Each structure stands twice: as C-alpha cells, then as structure tokens.
Amino acid sequence: MESGNVYTFVVAAGANKIEIxxxxxxxxxxxxxxxxxxxxxxxxxxSLLGRMAxxxxxGRRPSxxxxxxxxxxxxxxxxxEAG
Numbered sequence: 001m002e003s004g005n006v007y008t009f010v011v012a013a014g015a016n017k018i019e020i021x022x023x024x025x026x027x028x029x030x031x032x033x034x035x036x037x038x039x040x041x042x043x044x045x046x047s048l049l050g051r052m053a054x055x056x057x058x059g060r061r062p063s064x065x066x067x068x069x070x071x072x073x074x075x076x077x078x079x080x081e082a083g
Contacts, residue, residue, distance in 0.1 A: 005033075005072070005075065006069070007068075007071070007079075008067070009067050010067075011065050015065070016037075017037060017067075020069070021035045021069070028077045028078075030071050030076075030077060031071065031075055032072075033071060033072050035067055035070075036067070037066065037067050038068075042060040042061040042062050042063045044058070044059075044060055045058075045061055
C-alpha cells in the first residue's frame, strides 16, 4: 500500500523498527523518517473434508507483521516499472 510518502510492507516477525528502517534505506536509497509496526495473529480456520465430513481439521492462518514506513519529503519508492 502506498499513500504519499507512506508505504506498507509485510516484514519478518523478528525484525525491529531500526532494522526495518535500515533495510528500506539501503534497498531503495531513501531517507526513512518513521517506522510503525503491527503484529497480526493468525485467524482460526476449519477445513471440512467431503460432504459428510467426519474429520474436522482445525488450524490457523499464519501470523504476520506489517511495517508502515514514512519517508522524508521528496523521497519515493518506485515499486512498479512504468510501461
């Protein structure tokens, strides 16, 4: 997701804000002003096998972590190549 100078990335669960900021700066040669992170727990799900399912398999969707990165004024990340 991209809005102005704010970009959202799915990152490794063990990454901290400093590591995320340094990685973004080195990958795209931009200046990071702010990094906000959020953890999302995986939702429970149930899989029914067959029409008259006698075996319910319960599981969870994977957990993940998102980082919202704000760049310095005038910086942007070209995520898509222009046609």
